Amino acid sequence: MKFRDAVGLEIALRMCEAAIRQATREGALVSVAVVDAGGHLVTFQRMEGAEIAGPVLAPGKAYTSVAHRMTTADLAPLAAPGGELYGLAGDRFVCFGGGIPLWAGYGEGERVVGGVGVSGGTVAQDVSCAEAAASVWRTG
Amino acid sequence: MKFRDAVGLEIALRMCEAAIRQATREGALVSVAVVDAGGHLVTFQRMEGAEIAGPVLAPGKAYTSVAHRMTTADLAPLAAPGGELYGLAGDRFVCFGGGIPLWAGYGEGERVVGGVGVSGGTVAQDVSCAEAAASVWRTG
Amino acid sequence: MKFRDAVGLEIALRMCEAAIRQATREGALVSVAVVDAGGHLVTFQRMEGAEIAGPVLAPGKAYTSVAHRMTTADLAPLAAPGGELYGLAGDRFVCFGGGIPLWAGYGEGERVVGGVGVSGGTVAQDVSCAEAAASVWRTG
Amino acid sequence: MKFRDAVGLEIALRMCEAAIRQATREGALVSVAVVDAGGHLVTFQRMEGAEIAGPVLAPGKAYTSVAHRMTTADLAPLAAPGGELYGLAGDRFVCFGGGIPLWAGYGEGERVVGGVGVSGGTVAQDVSCAEAAASVWRTG
Numbered sequence: 389m390k391f392r393d394a395v396g397l398e399i400a401l402r403m404c405e406a407a408i409r410q411a412t413r414e415g416a417l418v419s420v421a422v423v424d425a426g427g428h429l430v431t432f433q434r435m436e437g438a439e440i441a442g443p444v445l446a447p448g449k450a451y452t453s454v455a456h457r458m459t460t461a462d463l464a465p466l467a468a469p470g471g472e473l474y475g476l477a478g479d480r481f482v483c484f485g486g487g488i489p490l491w492a493g494y495g496e497g498e499r500v501v502g503g504v505g506v507s508g509g510t511v512a513q514d515v516s517c518a519e520a521a522a523s524v525w526r527t528g
Numbered sequence: 529m530k531f532r533d534a535v536g537l538e539i540a541l542r543m544c545e546a547a548i549r550q551a552t553r554e555g556a557l558v559s560v561a562v563v564d565a566g567g568h569l570v571t572f573q574r575m576e577g578a579e580i581a582g583p584v585l586a587p588g589k590a591y592t593s594v595a596h597r598m599t600t601a602d603l604a605p606l607a608a609p610g611g612e613l614y615g616l617a618g619d620r621f622v623c624f625g626g627g628i629p630l631w632a633g634y635g636e637g638e639r640v641v642g643g644v645g646v647s648g649g650t651v652a653q654d655v656s657c658a659e660a661a662a663s664v665w666r667t668g
Numbered sequence: 669m670k671f672r673d674a675v676g677l678e679i680a681l682r683m684c685e686a687a688i689r690q691a692t693r694e695g696a697l698v699s700v701a702v703v704d705a706g707g708h709l710v711t712f713q714r715m716e717g718a719e720i721a722g723p724v725l726a727p728g729k730a731y732t733s734v735a736h737r738m739t740t741a742d743l744a745p746l747a748a749p750g751g752e753l754y755g756l757a758g759d760r761f762v763c764f765g766g767g768i769p770l771w772a773g774y775g776e777g778e779r780v781v782g783g784v785g786v787s788g789g790t791v792a793q794d795v796s797c798a799e800a801a802a803s804v805w806r807t808g
Numbered sequence: 809m810k811f812r813d814a815v816g817l818e819i820a821l822r823m824c825e826a827a828i829r830q831a832t833r834e835g836a837l838v839s840v841a842v843v844d845a846g847g848h849l850v851t852f853q854r855m856e857g858a859e860i861a862g863p864v865l866a867p868g869k870a871y872t873s874v875a876h877r878m879t880t881a882d883l884a885p886l887a888a889p890g891g892e893l894y895g896l897a898g899d900r901f902v903c904f905g906g907g908i909p910l911w912a913g914y915g916e917g918e919r920v921v922g923g924v925g926v927s928g929g930t931v932a933q934d935v936s937c938a939e940a941a942a943s944v945w946r947t948g
């Protein structure tokens with residue numbers, strides 16, 4: 389395992405592959421986006437037959453997970469009616485599961501250096517595919 | 529205490545400082561925005577390590593508090609399901625705590641001349657930092 | 669050579685590879701986007717160190733080449749002062765070289781089924797990388 | 809001189825100060841924005857009496873100088889009629905003088921880690937104020 393402090397194209401491509409492999413296993417058709425610390429796209433892949441919402445939602449989830457430094461699944465209840473961030477969800481921030489921030493560093497130096505977002509399946513499937521991608525980041 | 533009827537840069541900088549001092553006390557990393565009567569940015573400061581949602585949300589809260597002439601915390605229940613402004617929350621209006629309007633004048637002449645918005649901590653922390661800034665305005 | 673009438677992920681990935689190989693040859697750092705007949709992203713790759721304008725401009729050029737069914741290099745003089753589409757260039761349509769439409773079918777059935785866009789090098793480099801990708805489409 | 813590889817709030821504030829000092833010297837009223845490597849605002853200051861275009865244009869110039877890794881003054885002729893990037897200028901990219909990228913690292917590791925943008929004076933004044941800020945970055 390190599391220490392990583394930035395999301396390069398090579399690891400991002402492997403994250404996409406892992407997410408798509410997981411989607412195939414689950415019978416889902418998804419889009420996968422990986423973004424850098426500024427929330428800007430590093431790579432994106434849409435499976436054949438996946439919906440055209442993917443190019444909007446997958447990068448949106450990846451950006452949102454960077455912007456708020458939490459998974460969009462954890463953000464969901466906060467952004468829901470009754471949650472303290474109710475109203476956050478909109479065109480900019482996508483507040484349901486499928487986005488996961490990528491961390492680097494240790495202790496005080498720990499910080500979010502990117503994010504992955506998956507869209508196209510059920511939310512549970514999107515989360516599971518994003519987890520597969522994030523696990524490449526952590527162990528890769 | 530000097531009578532103020534407009535949000536100048538000098539007072540705005542002192543408001544930022546007070547908000548950041550409060551954030552430091554609470555262990556939060558925040559962004560702070562101060563806007564004028566037109567909702568346009570006078571100053572903005574993002575603490576080192578504060579999330580990149582701050583440049584979107586702090587000015588958004590400040591603008592919203594000017595636009596509706598109330599704190600965004602007071603706006604939250606109105607913008608929630610069942611509230612009479614339900615549907616207001618979106619990319620333009622940020623409807624959860626952390627934005628406070630700045631008033632000037634007395635009686636009939638009383639009016640909103642600016643706003644402050646804080647984002648990056650919990651909503652309670654954001655509100656407390658915005659209060660610290662607003663109190664500089666009131667007493668400053 | 670296989671007959672293709674839609675831009676799938678597999679061919680799109682090979683187009684990205686070809687564009688990046690060409691960029692490497694020319695010493696350029698680029699972003700590459702491939703879109704479908706609806707102008708929606710199929711895949712995107714940004715080389716390490718390539719500028720953050722890429723995620724905006726590469727998909728923009730690909731979309732524009734589909735939307736107008738011509739290369740963005742050919743569109744440039746039409747969109748320039750004195751050209752008959754003057755005023756077209758803006759946030760939506762990117763009207764300088766680096767975008768190429770992807771055609772399928774023959775004779776009356778011939779139609780644009782996607783596009784490729786490259787951004788990050790000089791315009792000449794972007795065009796040459798997009799050509800490398802488009803040639804994978806034609807011969808691939 | 810301290811080695812810097814990221815734009816923190818402390819240096820950004822000193823850059824604003826330098827830009828405003830220069831503006832005062834030139835009799836200009838300006839807005840100053842400093843952004844990070846992702847183009848996201850670190851700090852912003854608008855002088856008393858400076859126009860409300862500043863909160864749009866100063867961050868826009870700073871972002872543009874990061875996104876294209878060149879000064880917006882150098883970008884201007886490229887984006888002008890006859891230039892190879894004609895059509896680039898729009899809501900997103902501000903393509904006239906006043907934006908300067910901030911570099912860090914050496915040799916192969918050299919990269920843009922932020923930008924400064926100034927707006928409100930003549931373009932010559934904006935450039936001169938942005939230079940004053942950038943020189944704090946370089947020597948600061």
